[in-house]
Amino acid sequence: MYEAFFFLFALAAVGFAVNLVLQNHPIHSALSLIGVMASLASLYLMLGAEFIAAVQVIVYAGAIMVLFVFVIMLLNAGEEERTNFSRLAGTLGVPLILVLLASIASIVYRIAPSDEMVRFGDFHGRTADIGRMLFRTYLLPFEIVSILILVALVGAVVLARKES
Amino acid sequence: MTTTVLLFTLLKVIVIVFVVLTAVAYAVWFERKVVARLQSRWGPTRVGPHGLLQPLADAIKLLTKEDITPANVFRLVYFLAPALSVITALLAFAAIPFGPVTLVGGVDLFQIANLDIGVLYILSISSMGVYGIALAGWSSNSKYALLGGLRSSAQMISYALAAGLSLVGVLLLSGSLNLRDIVNAQAGATWGFIPHWNIFPQLLGFFCFLTAAIAQTNRLPFDLPEAESELVAGYHTEYSSMKFAMFFMAEYANMLTVSCMVTLLFLGGWHGPVFGPALLQTMLPLLWFSLKVLALLFLYIWIRGTLPRFRYDQLMAFGWKFLFPLALVNVLLTSLIVAYRAD
Amino acid sequence: MFQETIAPVGKRTMILNMGPQHPSTHGVLHLILELDGETILKATADIGFLHTGIEKTCEAKTYHQAITLTERIDYLCPLTNNLCYVLAVEKLLGLEPPSRAQWMRVMLNELTRIGSHLVWLGTHANDIGATTVLLYCFREREEILNLFEAVSGQRMMTSYFRVGGLALEPPAGFLKRVEKVMATFPDHIDEYEELLTRNRIWMARTKSVGILTKEDALDFAVSGPTARASGIDWDLRRDNPYSSYDKFSFRVPLRAEGDIYARYIVRMEEMRESLKIVRQALEGMPEGPIQVNAPAVVLPQGDNRKTEMEALIQQFKIVIDGFCVPPGEVYQAVESPRGEMGYYIVSDGTAHPYRVKVRSPSFANLQALPRLAEGRLLSDLVACIGSIDIVLGEIDR
Numbered sequence: 046m047y048e049a050f051f052f053l054f055a056l057a058a059v060g061f062a063v064n065l066v067l068q069n070h071p072i073h074s075a076l077s078l079i080g081v082m083a084s085l086a087s088l089y090l091m092l093g094a095e096f097i098a099a100v101q102v103i104v105y106a107g108a109i110m111v112l113f114v115f116v117i118m119l120l121n122a123g124e125e126e127r128t129n130f131s132r133l134a135g136t137l138g139v140p141l142i143l144v145l146l147a148s149i150a151s152i153v154y155r156i157a158p159s160d161e162m163v164r165f166g167d168f169h170g171r172t173a174d175i176g177r178m179l180f181r182t183y184l185l186p187f188e189i190v191s192i193l194i195l196v197a198l199v200g201a202v203v204l205a206r207k208e209s
Numbered sequence: 210m211t212t213t214v215l216l217f218t219l220l221k222v223i224v225i226v227f228v229v230l231t232a233v234a235y236a237v238w239f240e241r242k243v244v245a246r247l248q249s250r251w252g253p254t255r256v257g258p259h260g261l262l263q264p265l266a267d268a269i270k271l272l273t274k275e276d277i278t279p280a281n282v283f284r285l286v287y288f289l290a291p292a293l294s295v296i297t298a299l300l301a302f303a304a305i306p307f308g309p310v311t312l313v314g315g316v317d318l319f320q321i322a323n324l325d326i327g328v329l330y331i332l333s334i335s336s337m338g339v340y341g342i343a344l345a346g347w348s349s350n351s352k353y354a355l356l357g358g359l360r361s362s363a364q365m366i367s368y369a370l371a372a373g374l375s376l377v378g379v380l381l382l383s384g385s386l387n388l389r390d391i392v393n394a395q396a397g398a399t400w401g402f403i404p405h406w407n408i409f410p411q412l413l414g415f416f417c418f419l420t421a422a423i424a425q426t427n428r429l430p431f432d433l434p435e436a437e438s439e440l441v442a443g444y445h446t447e448y449s450s451m452k453f454a455m456f457f458m459a460e461y462a463n464m465l466t467v468s469c470m471v472t473l474l475f476l477g478g479w480h481g482p483v484f485g486p487a488l489l490q491t492m493l494p495l496l497w498f499s500l501k502v503l504a505l506l507f508l509y510i511w512i513r514g515t516l517p518r519f520r521y522d523q524l525m526a527f528g529w530k531f532l533f534p535l536a537l538v539n540v541l542l543t544s545l546i547v548a549y550r551a552d
Numbered sequence: 553m554f555q556e557t558i559a560p561v562g563k564r565t566m567i568l569n570m571g572p573q574h575p576s577t578h579g580v581l582h583l584i585l586e587l588d589g590e591t592i593l594k595a596t597a598d599i600g601f602l603h604t605g606i607e608k609t610c611e612a613k614t615y616h617q618a619i620t621l622t623e624r625i626d627y628l629c630p631l632t633n634n635l636c637y638v639l640a641v642e643k644l645l646g647l648e649p650p651s652r653a654q655w656m657r658v659m660l661n662e663l664t665r666i667g668s669h670l671v672w673l674g675t676h677a678n679d680i681g682a683t684t685v686l687l688y689c690f691r692e693r694e695e696i697l698n699l700f701e702a703v704s705g706q707r708m709m710t711s712y713f714r715v716g717g718l719a720l721e722p723p724a725g726f727l728k729r730v731e732k733v734m735a736t737f738p739d740h741i742d743e744y745e746e747l748l749t750r751n752r753i754w755m756a757r758t759k760s761v762g763i764l765t766k767e768d769a770l771d772f773a774v775s776g777p778t779a780r781a782s783g784i785d786w787d788l789r790r791d792n793p794y795s796s797y798d799k800f801s802f803r804v805p806l807r808a809e810g811d812i813y814a815r816y817i818v819r820m821e822e823m824r825e826s827l828k829i830v831r832q833a834l835e836g837m838p839e840g841p842i843q844v845n846a847p848a849v850v851l852p853q854g855d856n857r858k859t860e861m862e863a864l865i866q867q868f869k870i871v872i873d874g875f876c877v878p879p880g881e882v883y884q885a886v887e888s889p890r891g892e893m894g895y896y897i898v899s900d901g902t903a904h905p906y907r908v909k910v911r912s913p914s915f916a917n918l919q920a921l922p923r924l925a926e927g928r929l930l931s932d933l934v935a936c937i938g939s940i941d942i943v944l945g946e947i948d949r
Binding site: 072073076079095096098099100102103106107108111112114115117118119171172 | 283285286289324325326329330332333334336337339340343344346347355358359362363365366369373386
């Protein structure tokens, strides 16, 4: 049953991802991306990383993608058009992606222990564990990242502000 | 997981969905009755005693009405949107405990799934609810609906943040994201009569969460997405029949979710005086829980009957410039107190 | 007039056809809005959806019959229309109704004003989201309509004012009844004010919103409470008295801000002033006939028709042929709940008016709407429409 759910969500994630690239209309692509996020969240959940799963949904699916959809709605973005350049990108891109995927797969295959599967609860993703790690072990990097994000936010506000 | 457990769980899901949908239908009846009394009217009186069968009549009416799909709508999204609304609204109930752990055949009767991250789960599911409204507004190919959809997306994102932040105080106090643990932390009473409810130490958080939650569920005075006098019916202007009813159900289910959340997090959940024979002792917590939810629903309706509506920019300013900082202050104060106590 | 749904080429704006079917355009007003997001760049009112042709129809009716048409122009204050028309015809005829009729007219006219303001307050508050006020207002308006029913047999289209006086002797104990109803009103008005006046959301929605400056108000020929909220101290009841209004003492509420809140306050105070006038009328109601002694114009009263031949003939003549009015033209203006309502009547000496033209306050007041709403949000527009208190029947006529 565990395997069945794993394959269900894994296939859903890949399927949505492929659909995301293939769709012409931006709103369909955005919806597919939400599907990818939701499937990934389910996979995290199956690993026992409940906190990450919830954050994945809240932050990505609930907030960032809403903004994406919002922008698409506001600008009323039309259908994507096929140009010569996009065809070129397609013909070059597909083989390159295959090469990339193959190399990642070979590396993962070499590193990962081949005789067992990651099981529910193997991954230390409990809320308390993550909290301890962030605020004890990795406190300095965490704070640096926070300040970095703050700087980026301020920058975005400054850039977006109209001179009056 | 044995087959019996699986079967029991399935049965439980069906029963809870049924109960929730019935509660939604009667929440509508309750609102109509209460608002009517507030406005010196009678409300529904014709169908059944006190209009008690009105929800049934409404359901029949909505199911048998002609289902109109306007020309030039974005069909896939247009059909998806109401379903998305209802699904997200109902999913939230999966993590809500309605009573203390009561095991029958190894299955907890009053909760579908006891998640360690119950609070986060409900927040994440309710944050998905905005898609139903935003997509409905966009796909309807109508300007009123579009404006309603845009308003609601902006509103829900803004207020989801304030709602989440205002819960941090409660989480800090109880040290858990599990809804059951949070409720159990509120058991007992000081001097025998002041219950250990989170509302007392977390009055600020309670106020912030309730306000943000009312805004998130699009109720007056924050009902801008469907402000009848401005946007006709907002995001569901172009929906009819059962598809319209689904938005309606979603709205009331969300009201119920919020009331349940407030009950669990601030009002001590199912805790209350328990006495009498064994059967009564099992049922009393359920009664306390329902009464608290009902009281919150009444508050919702009372507010609706009293206040005018905000303007859109005022709503955003209120959310970002008042509620959000207030929730932050609450987080700061609570963490200081918790840290001081820990020393 | 309906414009394309897509935005004009090269502009990042949107055209929204608001109305004629829309919950808050107070009837069938059609507004063409050019929106940038939710900000209104341009608002154009498109009127005429409720055109009834009443002015033209009057020409085919006798002076007596036309009374029933006039009250359908502004269906929220039927008696004010009646009064204005009747006064104009009386002016042409050179008749002066007896003082009891005049006082009754004043009293009923003020009751009408309160009723009309109640509808305004209810719908205006409902537009801004305070639904309960609507129900409360209509509850009290019902009391007033019941009074009208008692006095004339009709709740709204009463036709109670006739050329030369009143249609019927008021029923016994009518004044007592009015007194009883009016005694409850100060509390009711307090109740509305409790819900709204100091309400933070209400103030945020109405203060400094939809400002009409004094200059603009004069330019647009705005009148009534809308003008008085912009600092124009002009009330026809005081400044150009008719129907014994000069015998009553009342205050004309005035505000200088010109925003929605000022218009709200002015109308609320006006209701209280109207109550005062009604009370004065109740206290000082003179005795005497309700109709002027002019058998050629006034329908015979009571049982005369059944016993006296002359009366029967008079009745027949007035109903079938109507009465003739000396040639000439006249303009009579009264202070309706919405502003200066005027009837301009040209007579060619026959029993039918040659021309009836209505100067309707809403028509002029509506012209100010774009000035109030442009540059503001869609929600403000709804509040603005409510605040100028238009009646479409009167605009389109």
